[in-house]
Amino acid sequence: MTDDIYSLAYISKNTIAGDQDVINAQIENILMTAQSNNPAKGITGALLYSGGYFCQVIEGPEEALEDLFETIQMDSRHAECTILHFEPIEEKGFSGWSMAFAGIDDNMRFDIDGIKASKDELAMKSAGKDLVNVLDELVSQRQSVST
Numbered sequence: 001m002t003d004d005i006y007s008l009a010y011i012s013k014n015t016i017a018g019d020q021d022v023i024n025a026q027i028e029n030i031l032m033t034a035q036s037n038n039p040a041k042g043i044t045g046a047l048l049y050s051g052g053y054f055c056q057v058i059e060g061p062e063e064a065l066e067d068l069f070e071t072i073q074m075d076s077r078h079a080e081c082t083i084l085h086f087e088p089i090e091e092k093g094f095s096g097w098s099m100a101f102a103g104i105d106d107n108m109r110f111d112i113d114g115i116k117a118s119k120d121e122l123a124m125k126s127a128g129k130d131l132v133n134v135l136d137e138l139v140s141q142r143q144s145v146s147t
């Protein structure tokens with residue numbers, strides 16, 4: 001079916017040079033771009049900055065996701081984009097969020113180097129699932145704080 005909804009989860013390494021203020025300003029810029037571009041494409045998602053890594057889930061129509069990921073992957077603000085999963089989902093986990101921000105967190109929550117080294121598809125998928133859960137939890141915590 002062409003109107004299936006897919007989820008793509010990836011982790012990448014930050015390449016923005018500078019202190020945390022410089023990085024924060026770029027994260028702000030990324031979120032503004034995402035929030036302005038994603039709605040027209042039917043894309044929703046969440047972003048976390050954790051221990052020098054970006055962790056992002058984007059969800060939406062398959063082609064729109066592929067196109068967006070192509071663009072994101074070329075972005076010089078990060079490198080080594082590693083896809084954890086790209087799979088059809090029953091329903092969106094972040095509907096209502098053109099791009100939710102799950103926060104900045106000093107400690108990396110995932111052993112991404114270990115997962116990458118193992119090249120184990122099951123470990124990747126499991127990390128992808130963990131990522132969706134962590135993002136979901138962090139986004140709802142932030143939401144309850146801000147309201």
Ligand SMILES: Cc1cc2nc3c(=O)[nH]c(=O)nc-3n(C[C@H](O)[C@H](O)[C@H](O)COP(=O)(O)O)c2cc1C
Pocket residue numbers: 030033034035037038045047054056058068071072073074075077078099
């Ligand atoms: C970690 C990361 C996540 C991003 N997420 C999105 C996104 O969800 N949507 C988006 O349009 N751009 C996103 N971008 C920005 C794109 O790489 C690109 O700069 C942008 O889509 C260009 O949009 P513009 O042509 O409107 O300037 C992201 C960039 C990074 C580094």
